Amino acid sequence: MAWEVTRTVRVRLDVPDDRKSDLHATNDLFQHCANRTSEWAWRYPDEECVTSKSDAEDALYEDLREETNGLHANLVQKAIKRAIKDIDNCVDDLADGENTSQPEYDTFSIVYDKRAATYYRDKVSLATVSGRVECDYDSPENPEGTPHGDYLLNEDYSFSTSTVHYDSEVDEFYLHAVMEQELDVDSPEKAEDSNVLGVDCNVDDHIGVTSTGAFIGNADYLNHQRREFEKRRASLQQTGTRSSHLTFQRIGDRFGRWSEDYLHQCSKAIVEEAHRHGCTHIALENLEQIRERISDEKKFQQWAFNALQTMVEYKAEEYGIIVETVKPQYTSQQCSKCGCTLEENRDGQHFECLDCSYTANADYNAAKNVARKLAFKLQQGQKSPAGGAFCQYALQSGIMTVSDTSVSSDTPVSG
Numbered sequence: 001m002a003w004e005v006t007r008t009v010r011v012r013l014d015v016p017d018d019r020k021s022d023l024h025a026t027n028d029l030f031q032h033c034a035n036r037t038s039e040w041a042w043r044y045p046d047e048e049c050v051t052s053k054s055d056a057e058d059a060l061y062e063d064l065r066e067e068t069n070g071l072h073a074n075l076v077q078k079a080i081k082r083a084i085k086d087i088d089n090c091v092d093d094l095a096d097g098e099n100t101s102q103p104e105y106d107t108f109s110i111v112y113d114k115r116a117a118t119y120y121r122d123k124v125s126l127a128t129v130s131g132r133v134e135c136d137y138d139s140p141e142n143p144e145g146t147p148h149g150d151y152l153l154n155e156d157y158s159f160s161t162s163t164v165h166y167d168s169e170v171d172e173f174y175l176h177a178v179m180e181q182e183l184d185v186d187s188p189e190k191a192e193d194s195n196v197l198g199v200d201c202n203v204d205d206h207i208g209v210t211s212t213g214a215f216i217g218n219a220d221y222l223n224h225q226r227r228e229f230e231k232r233r234a235s236l237q238q239t240g241t242r243s244s245h246l247t248f249q250r251i252g253d254r255f256g257r258w259s260e261d262y263l264h265q266c267s268k269a270i271v272e273e274a275h276r277h278g279c280t281h282i283a284l285e286n287l288e289q290i291r292e293r294i295s296d297e298k299k300f301q302q303w304a305f306n307a308l309q310t311m312v313e314y315k316a317e318e319y320g321i322i323v324e325t326v327k328p329q330y331t332s333q334q335c336s337k338c339g340c341t342l343e344e345n346r347d348g349q350h351f352e353c354l355d356c357s358y359t360a361n362a363d364y365n366a367a368k369n370v371a372r373k374l375a376f377k378l379q380q381g382q383k384s385p386a387g388g389a390f391c392q393y394a395l396q397s398g399i400m401t402v403s404d405t406s407v408s409s410d411t412p413v414s415g
């Protein structure tokens with residue numbers, strides 16, 4: 001059995017100035033085909049909408065080729081496919097009683113598969129209304145450790161159907177390159193199963209957010225209590241008497257006990273969440289790297305992180321659950337659904353994927369990435385003559401089974 005795993009990398013295209021209008025014209029026709037398909041297939045509420053791509057192609061393809069004066073055959077097909085897929089989603093929404101309307105297309109977004117584009121590691125050749133245009137990639141000077149280096153230049157990945165976008169604010173074109181890796185693995189029945197709970201830990205908002213969607217503890221509250229304690233301590237220090245010194249110690253001890261107890265409750269909730277979902281592992285982000293997120297004066301937060309992690313390890317042991325850490329790179333920027341890694345995906349507590357539009361609480365999205373990272377790490381470590389083991393990670397909606405050696409998509413496609 002083969003599994004495909006995908007990563008999306010956003011790369012700026014160096015489009016020759018005199019060819020920009022060709023890309024715009026191509027997009028206009030591409031959107032025209034999608035709109036025409038949508039108008040034709042949308043029959044709600046009088047009739048059932050058409051959700052068959054081949055029915056739509058039979059009815060529209062010849063006309064659209066003519067209307068667009070011979071737009072590349074594959075672009076016409078991809079536009080039809082896009083509209084039909086969106087209508088299919090609308091039909092699902094309607095069935096769920098949600099409000100929806102006929103899809104309309106007006107933004108710049110063209111789907112290029114390998115018939116309408118030729119992908120290279122440093123450039124792409126795109127079919128347009130007037131022949132091909134070759135665009136170089138704007139590559140980072142040192143691609144190592146970037147999505148560009150990890151996927152775009154990685155020979156283990158090959159190009160799959162990708163999209164070209166245009167940002168009018170900066171007048172630039174971007175390729176959302178979908179990189180694909182195919183893996184051969186044994187059937188899950190034979191494999192030794194692991195099940196990972198991912199936890200994203202924070203110094204503000206919730207202390208821990210799990211890949212199963214549990215929001216645990218309140219870091220803002222913990223920080224507030226700490227500030228109150230500091231205030232009282234500062235005012236006692238000014239008094240300077242012997243009795244104030246004793247009080248000083250007492251409230252210090254009391255706060256220490258209180259905060260430790262608070263973190264105990266949090267760690268307990270995390271481990272119980274893992275136990276409830278039958279997890280064999282808990283994945284946390286590597287503390288050394290988390291420290292970089294915490295400013296120097298926040299020693300208390302460092303202590304809290306340390307304490308929480310130690311407590312989780314200690315409690316997990318009672319349940320026979322193993323705690324492991326993963327590198328936190330990309331966990332907050334990467335889409336846990338499609339793998340698209342962009343800084344712009346995250347805006348504070350809000351995560352919205354610029355590629356697939358997946359939206360979620362940012363920490364919840366990160367927790368799923370943390371879980372997946374460990375699942376892959378385990379998968380890699382367990383490769384044996386018996387074949388690749390399957391690792392799973394627990395999600396709100398069930399368990400995700402993955403198999404990969406480093407990083408991969410949330411939605412492996414069995415093929």
Ligand SMILES: [Zn+2]
Pocket residue numbers: 335336337338339340353354355356357358
């Ligand atoms: Zn996405």
